[in-house]
Amino acid sequence: MKQTIYIYANPWFDARFKCGISRLYQIFSRQCGFNLKIIDEEFLRKNIPAGDCSDILVIAGGDGTLHRAINTIPDNILEKYLFGIMPGGTANEFAKSLGLPLILEEAALAITRQKSITRRKIGIINKEYRFATGFLYGIACHILRETSEITKFYLGEYAYPLPGLFAISNYSDFIKKFWINSLEFRTAYLLINNASLRSKNIPADSIKSEDKNLFSFIYLYSEISFGDLTRLMLKNQAGNNILEDPAIFYKPKGDIKLEFEGTLEFMLDGEFYKMPSPLEFEHSEYKIRVIV
Numbered sequence: 065m066k067q068t069i070y071i072y073a074n075p076w077f078d079a080r081f082k083c084g085i086s087r088l089y090q091i092f093s094r095q096c097g098f099n100l101k102i103i104d105e106e107f108l109r110k111n112i113p114a115g116d117c118s119d120i121l122v123i124a125g126g127d128g129t130l131h132r133a134i135n136t137i138p139d140n141i142l143e144k145y146l147f148g149i150m151p152g153g154t155a156n157e158f159a160k161s162l163g164l165p166l167i168l169e170e171a172a173l174a175i176t177r178q179k180s181i182t183r184r185k186i187g188i189i190n191k192e193y194r195f196a197t198g199f200l201y202g203i204a205c206h207i208l209r210e211t212s213e214i215t216k217f218y219l220g221e222y223a224y225p226l227p228g229l230f231a232i233s234n235y236s237d238f239i240k241k242f243w244i245n246s247l248e249f250r251t252a253y254l255l256i257n258n259a260s261l262r263s264k265n266i267p268a269d270s271i272k273s274e275d276k277n278l279f280s281f282i283y284l285y286s287e288i289s290f291g292d293l294t295r296l297m298l299k300n301q302a303g304n305n306i307l308e309d310p311a312i313f314y315k316p317k318g319d320i321k322l323e324f325e326g327t328l329e330f331m332l333d334g335e336f337y338k339m340p341s342p343l344e345f346e347h348s349e350y351k352i353r354v355i356v
Contacts, residue, residue: 121146127155145353189332204255295309321343
């Protein structure tokens, strides 16, 4: 009996890859002999995978598409799927964190070969919102929201630097006070990252001691200049190590309780939320199995 590959696709995926679904059909079905089924969130909500945990769920999209999938699939079902990632978003940070191919044909063939499988922890906030890559607040969140879908469609990750340079002149507008455990700080950029920081274009040598069981807790100090922000942006675009820059606070941390005043907008894996304080971060007891 042929094995079935289930595809959960971003609406932009087919256009972004110029008939991307048809190209996947040629590889998965015609070339490799799998059955192919396009699914939606209702399917993810109700489907019970095969008992041998071999059902392949391909996420054809970016971080936001994966985010919607892992927040739709019931808790006890997450570990029953074998996830394949077809990077089809703008940033594709989860795929980059695993070193997955970004070219459609290469990524599809890697999924069919199933040479290696890794188990990845999922972050969870207030025991409700799951995230695979990261939680973001502040100026970068604003830049990502204000960059149009059309610009991202045509320019991909290169859509952000120019709007970013314009936005950082208003850095002070986003500064808020936060508390984490006994630490009080003010910042306009806060990241709590669950995936490897390789996804941020930080060189592997700079993060070789990274602990997969901890979150990466990063923020920018509030008393920094336009020049500091420009330097950080250019260093990051060049793939240089920014974690040791004097403008950045970086520390690996376990469970986190984040407090702030009122309600703020954040981004989880490319999806936007407004959340009230406090927010409690921990790792879910469930992991996802990913083909790498």
